[in-house]
Amino acid sequence: MKKFFQKYLENRCEEDEFNLFVDLITKQGNENELSTNMLEDWNTMPLYDEAPDLSDTLHQIHYRINSQEVPVPRSRKMMTYLVRVAAVLFIPLAVTYFLQVYKGRNVPAVYQTVSTPLASKTSFQLPDGSTVWLNSGSSLRFPAKFVGGKRLVELTGEAYFDVAKNGDPFTVKTSRFDVNVMGTAFDVMAYRNEIPVVTLERGKVMLETRSGARDFLTPGEQAHIDTLQESITLSKVDTRIFSAWIHDRLIFQNEPLSAVVKRLERWYNVDIHVDDPSLMDLRLTANIEFESIREIMELMEITLPVKYAYNKDARKLTIYRKSTNANK
Structure with a gap:
């Protein structure tokens, strides 16, 4: 259990590992082992100076529960499973909260991840007030609070961003390139095994590949990133076509x-x-x-x-x- 417990707290669980972890911690007779793992994490994890605002995290718990693909009508068995999932999601939050309140030391930033299953999408606000629309089969990882004069989020899949202006640079990091902006509206498509595409609706963005190739987009332009040649190709497009998905x-x-x-x-x-x-x-x-x-x-x-x-x-x-x- 210890391996799965640590991977879950670090948000590194694959789907099958997560399901196994749910079964382990909810199985009768495993209470002592779970308590031991939580106590070890309590004693080794550094702490915050003050308790964080957990409202955004609570929203993510509700979102993950509501986004489960369940048959209709919902059976008692499925409802029991969702309650178990909610309990699992709450464990690291409860541990973190009490550590932060009662111990007052500094820790690295807490990160949140919003994911959308296939055939669904969602929209939400980041801590800085920027709005994100997340397309199906996508995920976005971001800190509970942006600090250090930068706003960095990590995307897999496709998302549309309407970035709030506050003077700090905003960066969308993908596995193959970064998008750097100040305040603007744009779409990033970075699914695995597909050609990445960035479409700019308003403002200005800079693209940078992992090899250092750079280019700037102006409103109405779209960039295709060739990850083999590490090159960027720009073209003029009707941006409404590529952002229509946020309007269903x-x-x-x-x-x-x-x-x-x-x-x-x-x-x-x-x-x-x-x-x-x-x-x-x-x-x-x-x-x-x-x-x-x-x-x-x-x-x-x-x-x-x-x-x-x-x-x-x-x-x-x-x-x-x-x-x-x-x-x-």
């Missing part, structure tokens, strides 16, 4: 099916397989707002030479080339 819309404008499939997978939480690789070069223009995945596929059958099969229970969808034989 997906806009495709002459996009290849390869890009459409990836966005639909995240938007609807489905696994899409394209049977014929040559179909990936087909182009789609569409405006999606409240349509179901079946409605989207029926639209594609009308506008593209494709047909589809959908297994709702497995959430798997296959796209085929439409036969040219009139008898089929």
